[in-house]
Amino acid sequence: MKKTGFLILLYFLISGVSVGQKINSSYRLNIQKTNEAISIDGKLEEETWLNADVATDFFMITPMDTSYSQVRTDVRMAYDDKNIYMIVINYHAVEGPYMVESLRRDFNFGKNDNFIFFMDPFEDQFNGFSFGANAAGAQWDGIMFDGGKIDLSWDNKWVSKVLNYDDKWIFEAAIPFKSIRYKSGIKEWGINFSRMDLKTTEKSGWAPVPRQFPSASLAYTGVLVWDKPPPAAGPNISLIPYGLSGMNQDRQAGESPQYRNSFGMDAKIGLGSALNLDLTVNPDFSQVEVDKQVTNLDRFELFFPERRQFFLENGDLFANFGYETIRPFFSRRIGLDAPIIAGARLSGKINKDWRIGAMTMQTDEVEENEINPQNFSVLTLQRRVFARSTIGAIMVSRQAGMFDYTLDNSSVDQPDYDRNMGLEFNLASSNNMWTGKTFLLTSFNPNTSGTGIAYAANLRYASGNLYWNWQHEYVSENYTAEVGYVPRKGFYKINPTIGYLFFPESKKILSHGPEISTKRFFNKDLEQTDNETSLSYKIRFRSQSNLTVWGSYDFIKLLDPFDPTNASGDTLATGSEHRWNAWGTEYTSKPQSIFTYAFAARVGGYYADGSRYNYRGEMGYRFQPYFSIALNANYNEIHLPEPWNVTSFWLIGPRLDLTLTNTFFITAFIQYNEQIDNINLNTRLQWRFKPASDIFLVFTDNYLPAPFYAKNRSVALKFTYWWNI
Incomplete structure (x- = not known):
């Protein structure tokens, strides 16, 4: 806590001299x-x-x-x-x-x-x-x-x-x-x-x-x-209706095709020139591209970014509170397991110094999964201080019901409510060389004892040559964020980074220099559970190509049973300790070429005194400006003692972009993920017949690789029209 107080004081001192x-x-x-x-x-x-x-x-x-x-x-x-x-x-x-x-x-x-x-x-x-x-x-x-x-x-x-x-x-x-x-x-x-x-x-x-x-x-x-103040936008009301026709079929479960026709509408209402009210009724996001799959060898939940348009304007007010792995609010939790009935979202500027964000979303019940209707609400307020810094506050709530509900709600996994409250200070000096953040969050949940707490702080300096960052975090064991993204709890963490760039007088090299970083996790008794330390050297060429070589040391003490392949079901024991070294290199070619490529390699140790070899590559070719094709491939080979022995899997993802004009697009990609034994095919046609008005035709199939059998498939035809009143 003393370190946190010192960094907060340092933030204010730096910010105080940044006004100008x-x-x-x-x-x-x-x-x-x-x-x-x-x-x-x-x-x-x-x-x-x-x-x-x-x-x-x-x-x-x-x-x-x-x-x-x-x-x-x-x-x-x-x-x-x-x-x-x-x-x-x-x-x-x-x-x-x-x-x-x-x-x-x-x-x-x-x-x-x-x-x-x-x-x-x-x-x-x-x-x-x-x-x-x-x-x-x-x-x-x-x-x-x-x-x-x-x-x-x-x-x-x-x-x-x-x-x-x-x-x-x-x-x-x-x-x-x-x-x-x-x-x-x-x-x-x-x-x-x-x-x-x-x-x-x-x-x-x-x-x-x-x-x-x-x-x-x-x-x-x-x-x-x-020459004079910009004119008022006038009545600023936009209605964005949509119509959808589609088909879904879960062939793996033996279901017959299910057809649907639905209608919904978004509305954007300008409350003055700086504040906006967004409304949605029966929204549908079938036209949003599917997530890019990754090989998952992590012990914790992976993060996938929000892509749905409704949540994006002034989205930083809601989504940027906290850090990338300590988020009290993550909009993808809404509508994840149940359809959204309706929602409202107020966001924008009150005046030059104050911003506000308020959102409420109501989801429907899903009787077969015993999920009650849920209300998700967020209120956030932000004030600018000093030159470019801000102070913010947030309140996040998930409430079962909101309207009357009839399903049994005795499930330990779904308490009646979950609440979060927090304060945050963001530092940004007038010249941007000093940046940082500190925040404090508290949670309230009937299934946990006491109030959960999370706090963190970082301070970053970036000059032309030298850059460094200090970051530390704490999340208590009883902290909950059911509408957020907090994959890990019950830890202290420190994460310092320092690097230096040289800018030689060279016709080929733009910059080069070393960087060292370490992430260390400790449990509540201050015993070290993780140490991820790496040293890298980065070279950027004048052609815009990049080369990085690195080496690392890892120590992990498992807090829970863990399958190091995330595929076999066999696990390493809680409390077991694992140490290894690894090295690797990454290269990205110059973007000017019609043919571009990138590759990366990682060789070294792994859990249980094993070894892991990882090779990644990307190739791209374009027939500008109408056609481009890219192929991504990721291969992992893991050597472990019994019962795992040798495990390997490919992740391959060719992607094709056909852009006949700047208003008609065809995107098609295949994702073969051997780790989860799945082939995903997604094809999306988009015709922007008027500005911000589109017709989408989307095909999505998932297959078992062998035999080549369709597990599920969907087709959606969607029409949206942006109508200014």
């Missing part, structure tokens, strides 16, 4: 209102563009951050009563065609020639929106949080066009005021523009950003200066 003028406040772009109709056609023809201010003379971010970019980019902006307009001329510095993967939406940033811009409509340097496109016209949009992270699962209504010429490509876009949230009455927004040019391997930005930070860092935005 915005770093790139001298980079200013004026935006004027236009009375001219702007046609989104990728052509610099309107009078508005001839008279607009130009953001040019971009600064290089990588490979070096000490000079102007060699690649010229010109940006112009304008607006009217309904939209923000932008036109960007992306000049070529080297002859040759552009480089993209495909026309797939929300593309991989590092594998495409692209232009992306970042908006901070509150000038809080913490939250915002990102829009852009690659050189073939594929769109990118995401919601920004934590000062520079982007959630690309967020999707909204806007239009764009890209035209290509011999010496340049032009991107033009119109973004409705109704599609974003912003504070009315202010005339200055944070903004920055980012350009990735793979032929020169340059990443550049209009307002300079140090190379150790992403170009999306809101700490380094310039200023968009409006």
Whole structure:
């Protein structure tokens, strides 16, 4: 506890000196209102563009951050009563065609020639929106949080066009005021523009950003200066109805096909320009891509990210409380075992300093599984302090019933309720070099004795060369988070990391340097139960390829019986101790090539004085911009004493992307997982016939590998339409 108090004090001291003028406040772009109709056609023809201010003379971010970019980019902006307009001329510095993967939406940033811009409509340097496109016209949009992270699962209504010429490509876009949230009455927004040019391997930005930070860092935005405050979005109500027809069949259980037809609706209601109310009735998420399978050799539950659109806008308010393995709220718990009847979600800005999030969701009963109706509710409040730091509070509740329920609720596995309350402080200095977090959580559950507690803190420093992070955690044995993600309980943990990067004057190597990290877990009596220590050396080449070599030492004292193959059913004894060493290497090829590849190898010890060999690879080929194919393969071979002996399994996942236009996509992939003896086939067709309005056709099958027998299959045809009132 003394360490926690000291770190909290240090946080406040650091934050106290971080208040000051915005770093790139001298980079200013004026935006004027236009009375001219702007046609989104990728052509610099309107009078508005001839008279607009130009953001040019971009600064290089990588490979070096000490000079102007060699690649010229010109940006112009304008607006009217309904939209923000932008036109960007992306000049070529080297002859040759552009480089993209495909026309797939929300593309991989590092594998495409692209232009992306970042908006901070509150000038809080913490939250915002990102829009852009690659050189073939594929769109990118995401919601920004934590000062520079982007959630690309967020999707909204806007239009764009890209035209290509011999010496340049032009991107033009119109973004409705109704599609974003912003504070009315202010005339200055944070903004920055980012350009990735793979032929020169340059990443550049209009307002300079140090190379150790992403170009999306809101700490380094310039200023968009409006000639008058942006107009109010006006009545901002969107209705998004859907219709679904589908079939499910569990052939393994001998069931007949079950057909379904359902209807539902989402609604988005703007309560002012910065606060949004989302409503949903009978939601369906059948169009969401299935999770990417992994070989599971872990002792604890795996984490899979949220992909459902309803939970995403301002999702950081709810999902980012805590750490990645200590989350009091995890939205994927909702609707996991029972259908959602309806829900409401209020989120956004109250003013420049305050944000609020409130959500309630009601699920139906599932009589055959003895699951009662459940209500899931979350309330969170966040206040900005100092330059870019925040203080937050959260309350999470799962309540059996909420409406009357009739099923027997005596099950020990499903108590009547589970509650969580917590406080959190997030540190982010004005220059982003100091970041960190500290939080305290308490839980209340009738099946546990007393109040459960979890607390943790970390402090990170990142300069151009040196970076380090200190993190420690504590979770009590009786802490529960049934609507969260806490795979491990009853431990203390310390996790320091330190690394250093050299930037040589070399034509081939961009940076290289060592990193050392250790994770140590202790039980309530402060006896060590885990020690995972690794030393690595990382090399990044100017071509954007990467090489890492590493070595590690592991010690594990099992707290529960554990099957080291997670497949046989035979287990190692509780309390048994295991030690081993391992080494490995990883390499990723340069993204400019039509053919790309990556590989990784791990060789070394394993539980029970055994050995584990792991080899992973990925190959990709693209016929740009219409077609790309990738093959992922993961092989594990485990040597153990009897009764396991030698165990091996493959995980193979070819994926095909066919993008005939930037509005019609076909994605197909196969996942063969030998560990769970399953082949998964998923094919998804998407036609975006209007902005944010889609028709989906989704096929999903699961097979036994031998004989090739269908265990279950489903087909879904879904129609969604975004209707602005």
